[in-house]
Amino acid sequence: MNTVLSDKKVAEMQQAGPQYLRRVITHRQTFQTTPEKLFPLLCPTTEFDWMDGWHCELIYSKSLYHEYNAIFKTSYFNLDETWVVSHFEPCRVIEFVRVSEHVSIKVDARICDNLDGTCTGSWIVNATALTAQGNDALAQMNPENEPIGILIDALDHYINHDEIKPLPDGIFNKKG
Template sequence: MSHFTATQFARSGVIRCDAAIEDVFPLLCPKREEEWVPGWECETIWSKSGYNEEGAIFRTRKPFGTELYWTTLRYDLPQKAIDFLIVAPHRYQFRFTIDLHVEREQALLLTFTHVFTSVSDEGNQFLAQYREEDFAERLKHLETLLNHHLKNITT
């Protein structure tokens, strides 16, 4: 039997948006992302509301081609925090937290933090290809999409 050694690393970055927290918070849901992320598809496996809530489970495959299971550990508007555990079976898992900070009226900072841990040699290979620049580019793209969506729904 070969010896497997897990790898772990973290990525963090900030998205800025000009909107009230009440408008943004509900959009931070794997299912609701279909409304504002082109090509995004999400299946709700379990949720009383059909959307994000504590204990909800979702499955995504697109746009990245990897089957991911999302479990919402925390969905807390008063504390301005969302916490997911996301699992790519037999590859890796990552903790995904979103902390929201009200910068000023109609302005938010969303801190996205991912902590990846491989669970197999295949996961180690996959994670070795995920560079810091890729994460920064994805966040910038999400920021653009979110702000565009918020502008269009409020005008």
């Protein structure tokens, strides 16, 4: 197989270096509940129940809840985004690909049953710039200070108290 053209292109890209930035955010938390109770809350429809200011437009889902290949839109952290569920294993794994004009974000969420009435959630968020403006936004990002922890804390509060915890201003565009 002749790979001269692709080898040449790879060499050019290696010499130029990465054009767009990527930031990785991780978060891990143990919840006082089972995966069967936690996992359904990781859904654009059920997030209305626990996430202050949440709103989304469901584009496609047979069940109207989270499922493989479901698509929805949000104005999440003041970015208009389209989300696609790219991997789905009930009570264990959900992965989303989120795309906005300037940034693409891959969210991998894994839920591990601790077999003692608790479970541990692990999130890995890969944010990749798609444009120069995306590079600017990611250059200002400090992964250690990203608000995923605020949202996970709100989820934990809902699990423990069955009520919505108010979120700081500016996380969502409040469109109703």
